[in-house]
Amino acid sequence: MTDCIKTSVLLEAKNIQLSYDDKIILRNINFCIKDIVRPGMQQGQVVSLIGRSGIGKTQLFKILSGLQKPSAGSITINDNKTVQAGDMGVIFQNYYLFEWRTVYQSLSLAVKQNALLKGKEKEMIEKYAADFQLNGELQKYPQQLSGGQRQRVSIIQQLLKGSDFLLLDEPFSGLDICVLDKVTDLLLQVSVSDEKKTLIIVSHDINTSVAISDTVLILGEEPGKAGATIKKEIDLIARDLAWKKDIKKERAFIETVEEIKNCL
Template identity: 55%
Template sequence: MSNFTRQEVLLQAENISLRFDKLILRDINFQIHNIVREGHNQGQVVSLIGRSGIGKTQLFKILSGLLQPTTGKILLGEDLHPVKSGEVGIVHQNYILFNHRTIEANLKIGLDHCGKEMTDKEKESVIKEYAGHFDLLDHLKKYPMQLSGGQRQRVSIIQQVLTGNKFILLDEPFSGLDALMIDRVKDLLLKISTLHEHNTLIIVSHDIETTLSISDTAWIMAAQEGKEGATITEEVDLMKLGFAWNPNVKKEAAFRDLIESVKSKL
């Protein structure tokens, strides 16, 4: 494994709590740093792991600025400003797209709001470049309902990338996929994360093994005995442990031990 350093903070969760009729989340604090890796254009892949119904999706909405926490704030970027909706992309579990637009038009809407002045020809060229890169060139004229789940997921992710969002939250990206598809999605996410050094993927999942195998950092979300609401109970630094960026990590006995250990803490 090549040398790496954790540099400036890119995203910071500060004392987040959320209460509806009861306390859902409490005392959530974490930081995502820019990881610089020698000889690589390395983005960040972090994960939030927890049981279903623990409040991952609520935290997810708070991180994206779609939901205001009861207390605390999410700070973003090099100047650590409070997050606003539109700064963090979301790829929902069921890959929501605009069903009335073709795939090309779905991707174009990302570019329409990217904040850069581009002609239609330039947009078309960028869309074709990404579509070619992610095996979607033959599907640009189709509608979302004509694509498979995996293809829709790719379109959803690229749509967010084209909007210019460096932070992309993925809600259960491996849910309901077979083993072969999981590997393809893993490759896709790694490809996205290395497109730009500041690209940061935040994966919310209960598939521990797959998620940990592509993450550099993971946070375990769980409830603590005698306390209301879920919080982050542990940070797992996969880089320090030597598991990050290792394509064969699933085969390592120490990694399997780590998974068992994480499972016991949920």
């Protein structure tokens, strides 16, 4: 097993419940994300939240981001602070962008919120645009972009802001295979860019999510109980499946993907 320890709690979900009228959507959601420390390395955290369509992933995503209040329970980050809107970088399923600003203008606004990049704004925008194959798109308006391009702009926007937590809802949908590899590589790069950086990825794409994560949380229903809860937590580090290139061909990886499918 890769040498590492889990130390301080970075995020804790305590007894989250969500109902609309009489319909229970989420029930007793409890989990905690700890800082992973690898000797001699800077290592962030990558957690995947997997579940079938309509189970409540986006609802939990909004609660995690502080944009929606749960019916009960709480999300706390960094030493017990209740999460608030703006604490996390959020990349929505529908890639919301300011339609009246060019890509460059939107990215400029984002980078200005990050004190660490002061004086390097233009350089960083151009670097990310090149990494995400958007060099030719900086002067365009969002309606002139494809769905996949909008998504990449949305990701860069949040990366430039520099929050410790990045929440991504379905970041792999609508990407062709070449861009998918590029985006997963970049997310991995982001996850090692800072010891405290934590990515929470909400996805149906089990293969890609497992390949880039250290932990998988499965959101699903249990027999006889209304509402979705965390049915299983899989520690990919303990299974020696985290932080490895070409993991998808390994037997243990294939078995883990099957195990997740059977749990949905």
